[in-house]
Amino acid sequence: MFSMRSIRPPAVAGLFYPDDAAVLRRDIQDRIGHPKAHLPTPCALLVPHAGYVYSADIAASAYRLLAGGAAFERILLLGPAHRVAFRGFALPSVVAFHTPLGDVLVNEGMRQIALGLSGAVLDDAPHAQEHSLEVQLPFIQTLLPQCSILPIVVGDARREDLVRLIATLWDEQTLVILSSDFSHYSPYADAQRHDAKTMQHILAAEPLLNGEDACGCHALNALLVVAKARGLVAQQLDLRNSGDTAGDRVRVVGYGAVAWFGAVQPSTLSVQQKAVSHHEALGAALLQLARLNVAATVGIELDVDMPDLPELHEAGSTFVTLEREGRLRGCVGSIASARRLLDDVAHNARAAATQDWRFAPLSRAEWAGLRIEVSLLSRPAPFEVTSEQDACDQLVPLRDGVILEYHHHRATFLPQVWESLPEPRDFLAQLKLKAGLSAHFWSPEIRLQRYQVERWQAAEEVEP
CATH class of the missing domain: 3.30.700.20 (Hypothetical protein ph0010; domain 1)
Known part of the structure; x- marks a missing residue:
């Protein structure tokens, strides 16, 4: 996708945020406002990643805490994959990410450490069109211009691998920024209730989130595990949705901002083991x-x-x-x-x-x-679809387990089934056959739910 040592060009400039440098710089500064000296410096941030018109003010409530001149040297930047389905977490090969404000250097030392961890892959494809990381870069360039970054796109990664990644790279000179939106496409009041519950889990350091709660749930659950192990305190900064900012209230997307405070211990094996x-x-x-x-x-x-x-x-x-x-x-x-x-x-x-x-x-x-x-299942969550194609578009391969119901017909496929049926249409066709329906059958009365799993397998063949 990119050649080794190249620079990743912006993929969503002009779509999610302004592509003119002067306009973008002014937009960021207007949202941040003037720094307040009494604000404490966080050691980690949770921020949303929609287009700026929808979620940048919520993100700014977190980035504003850095406006006093935080003394970080590097940033661990984590965001969920939206364009490419894969297992593990993906590191880019490039030396920098470019935005209209210039280049942000990738930290080579962090990259080499991360590549030695379980779950890491060196792959530019998940980064090429991914917006969840890119929309954070102008804020970073404005507020922490001295920092290099390690941008990581998180796929279907094991929690223990992500916990080790965060625990290994997070020290007092490293800021962790986690990019995630909350609930997707629910009516306004339903989203408010759902997102409030998600926020409660985050503030209580309860790693119980699934893909219906937050698209960045894998990395967020891991962050909660490490933050709790290190005794950090979370503070809610903002909680709104697109119905509050620039969208209608029929189908909204939730956005939250959270900061973690406390003394970050240097990365040690004992901290990783505890986490x-x-x-x-x-x-x-x-x-x-x-x-x-x-x-x-x-x-x-x-x-x-x-x-x-x-x-x-x-x-x-x-x-x-x-x-x-x-x-x-x-x-x-x-x-x-x-x-x-x-x-x-x-x-x-x-x-x-x-x-x-x-x-x-x-x-x-x-x-x-x-x-x-x-396999330990999360709670199933219904999702509304208007057609079979809409269902295919909404499903996330390798992540979603699916329950299909039509009158007395009912069947489920675990997420593991995606490994043999990677195309959503084939996945649904076989699920319908399992339920006793025709592979080509579709009805507006079909009801779909999805869930995620954590799974453990015996490392060796069991012996008597």
């Missing part, structure tokens, strides 16, 4: 539960220690998937379970081994070489 350990412990516990229950169905008793984590006693929905020799051997789950998480995993593990109608019950001889995966 990721609880999430990894939950995944390990779910896998152990699944292994114990699958093994029991074939007469094998495993001697393992089970941690008693609080989350295991809360309601949760899971899928348990069994594979052998690279082929599906069983998959059973629940979409909206009222069972405790530990009970839901146990039930689905046993059912995947014995009650998946596509397979005979698992035998003891098949235990060796069996691979087990547990």
Whole structure:
């Protein structure tokens, strides 16, 4: 896309923000206003990324905190992928990003560190047309002209990988800027309620957000984990939507601005371990539960220690998937379970081994070489579509799990299914077939919901 050592040109100048340097500089300065000496300096910001007419005033409420002359040297800039579907997080190969205000240098040292982390890919394609990072650059150039950046487009990345990325690169000389909008295309009053709940999760450092709450949910959840581990305090600066700024109130997009304050510790292994350990412990516990229950169905008793984590006693929905020799051997789950998480995993593990109608019950001889995966589902959220093409346009490959309902017909595909059906139309066609409908069927009465998953898989083939 770009040649190594080249400069990324602007993709949305003149569309999302002014392409004339003088007009753009004046626009930024007018929104920021005059610096106020009493404002504290944040160590991280959450800002929106719509066109300036819609969300720049909300973003300015956060950037204004930097107007007093913050002494940062570099910026870790994170934003969600909107144009290219991929796994992990993408770093650019270029030396700089260009805007009408000039070039912003990419920090080579940060890039080399990040490339050594799990989940990192060097790929310019996700950056080429991505607006979520670009619209932040004029603010950075105006307020922190001394800073270099590491711009990262986040795809379908694992939380533990993003936690390690942020914990590794975030120190007292590094400002973290996370770009995300909130809810999308709901009526005004519904969006207000939804976005207020999302803001509550953020302020309470609860990493429970999904794609319906914020398009940057993957990086935002990871930031919340690290911020909590480091004892940082979040403060809401603004919360509005496009119906408050420049759009109608029929279908709005939510925008929030948040700043985090506190002393950022230098990046150390102990900080990273503290940030990721609880999430990894939950995944390990779910896998152990699944292994114990699958093994029991074939007469094998495993001697393992089970941690008693609080989350295991809360309601949760899971899928348990069994594979052998690279082929599906069983998959059973629940979409909206009222069972405790530990009970839901146990039930689905046993059912995947014995009650998946596509397979005979698992035998003891098949235990060796069996691979087990547990998927933890977010709460499903309905989304309105006007046609099948509209549904295809709204779906995000590799991220969205989908529930399709039509009268008594009902089926779901986990996000993992995108790996074999990467085109939205093919994905929906196969989902309709699974529900007992024709692949070409469509009706305005079809109801769609989507959800996201976190998944854990045994790293090695399980042994008896």
